[in-house]
Amino acid sequence: MHTETSQSFIMRFTKKDILKLEEHITKANKITVITHYNPDGDALGSSVALYHYLKTLNKDCLCLIPNPYPSNLEFVLEDTDFIIAEKSFKNAKQRLLQTDLLFLVDMNNNSRCGDNLEKVLNELSCTKILIDHHLKPDAFALNFSYPESSATCEVLYNILKRLTKRKVFSEKISKALYLGLITDTGSLSYSNDNPEIYSIISNLLKSGLKASKLHQKIFDTYSVSRLRLLGYAISHKMKVFSKERAAFISLSKEELKRYNYQTGDLEGVVNYSLKLAGVDFCALLSERDDKIRMSFRSKDPSIDVNLFARKFWNGGGHVMASGGKSYEKLSEVERKLTAQIKNKSFLNND
Numbered sequence: 143m144h145t146e147t148s149q150s151f152i153m154r155f156t157k158k159d160i161l162k163l164e165e166h167i168t169k170a171n172k173i174t175v176i177t178h179y180n181p182d183g184d185a186l187g188s189s190v191a192l193y194h195y196l197k198t199l200n201k202d203c204l205c206l207i208p209n210p211y212p213s214n215l216e217f218v219l220e221d222t223d224f225i226i227a228e229k230s231f232k233n234a235k236q237r238l239l240q241t242d243l244l245f246l247v248d249m250n251n252n253s254r255c256g257d258n259l260e261k262v263l264n265e266l267s268c269t270k271i272l273i274d275h276h277l278k279p280d281a282f283a284l285n286f287s288y289p290e291s292s293a294t295c296e297v298l299y300n301i302l303k304r305l306t307k308r309k310v311f312s313e314k315i316s317k318a319l320y321l322g323l324i325t326d327t328g329s330l331s332y333s334n335d336n337p338e339i340y341s342i343i344s345n346l347l348k349s350g351l352k353a354s355k356l357h358q359k360i361f362d363t364y365s366v367s368r369l370r371l372l373g374y375a376i377s378h379k380m381k382v383f384s385k386e387r388a389a390f391i392s393l394s395k396e397e398l399k400r401y402n403y404q405t406g407d408l409e410g411v412v413n414y415s416l417k418l419a420g421v422d423f424c425a426l427l428s429e430r431d432d433k434i435r436m437s438f439r440s441k442d443p444s445i446d447v448n449l450f451a452r453k454f455w456n457g458g459g460h461v462m463a464s465g466g467k468s469y470e471k472l473s474e475v476e477r478k479l480t481a482q483i484k485n486k487s488f489l490n491n492d
C-alpha cells in the first residue's frame with residue numbers, strides 16, 4: 143500500500159561527515175565514550191557497541207558511565223573497559239583530561255551526564271562527537287543527531303555500516319545494538335513504524351545472537367520486591383483523570399524503601415498508565431534523595447511531552463517520551479501536575 147505520509151525514514155550521512163569521522167578516529171589514541179546519567183539499555187548498548195568497534199582498530203578505548211546501571215543490563219558490559227564516574231570520580235576526570243577524542247552517545251548536551259561530569263566536559267578541549275536521537279542537541283565537532291530514529295543504536299548501526307562497509311557485525315557489537323534497539327522501542331511496540339529497523343534487527347541476528355535468550359535476560363529479571371512495587375504502584379498509587387484522558391503515578395521515598403527499591407526498579411513503570419484505553423498522557427513521579435524525578439509519556443505525537451517537560455519541568459527528551467525534575471516537595475509537585483492536567487497544559491495548544 144502506498145501512503146504519502148510513509149513513516150519510512152532512511153538515514154543519510156554526508157560523505158564528508160563520514161570521512162571526517164574516520165579522520166578523527168584514525169588520529170586519536172585515547173578514545174572515551176560517555177553517555178547519560180541513569181544509563182538505560184540504549185545508553186549502554188550504544189556505548190558498548192562503539193567500544194567494541196574501536197577495539198577492532200586497536201584503540202585505547204574506555205566507556206565512562208556516570209552512575210550505576212540497572213543490574214539486568216550488566217551482561218552487555220562483559221569484556222568492556224569502563225569506569226562508573228560516581229564511584230571513582232577522580233579516575234573518570236583523569237581519563238577525560240587525557241582523552242583525545244570523546245564520543246557522547248544517547249545524550250544531547252553535556253548536562254545530561256550529571257553536574258560533576260558536566261563541569262569537566264565543559265572545560266575539555268578535545269574533539270567531541272555526538273551520536274544521538276534526542277531533540278535539540280548542542281553543536282559538537284560532528285553531530286550525528288537523528289531524532290526521527292528509534293534509538294541511538296539505530297544511528298550507530300548505520301554509522302558502523304558506512305565505516306566498515308558491512309551489514310553484519312560481531313556478536314558482541316550486535317548484542318549491544320540489539321539491547322538499545324529493543325529497549326528503546328519497548329520490544330518493538332513503539333517507535334516501530336520504520337521498516338528499516340526490522341532489517342537492522344534481522345542483520346543483528348545474523349551475527350549468531352539468540353534473540354529469545356537475550357530478550358529474557360533483559361526483561362524477565364524482576365526481583366519479587368520489584369514486581370510487588372509495580373503492583374502497589376498500579377493498584378494504590380495511580381490517579382486517573384478520565385475527563386482529561388490522563389493519569390499519573392507518584393511514589394514517595396518511604397514507599398520505594400518499603401519495596402527495597404534498587405536502581406532500575408522503576409524502569410518502564412511509567413508506561414503502564416498508557417495501557418488504559420482512555421488515557422493519552424501519563425506521568426511517573428518518584429521522590430529521590432535530592433529531587434523529584436519525573437517521566438512523561440504520550441500515545442499521540444500531537445501531545446508533545448518533550449515540550450511539556452521543557453516548559454514546566456526542567457527536562458526534555460522525545461516527543462512521546464521525556465523526563466523532568468523538580469526540587470520542590472513531592473506533595474507540591476503532585477499539586478502542580480494535577481492542576482496542569484486539569485487545565486490540559488500537556489496539550490501544548492496555547
Ligand SMILES: [Mn+2]
Binds near residue numbers: 184185248275293326
Ligand atoms: Mn535512546
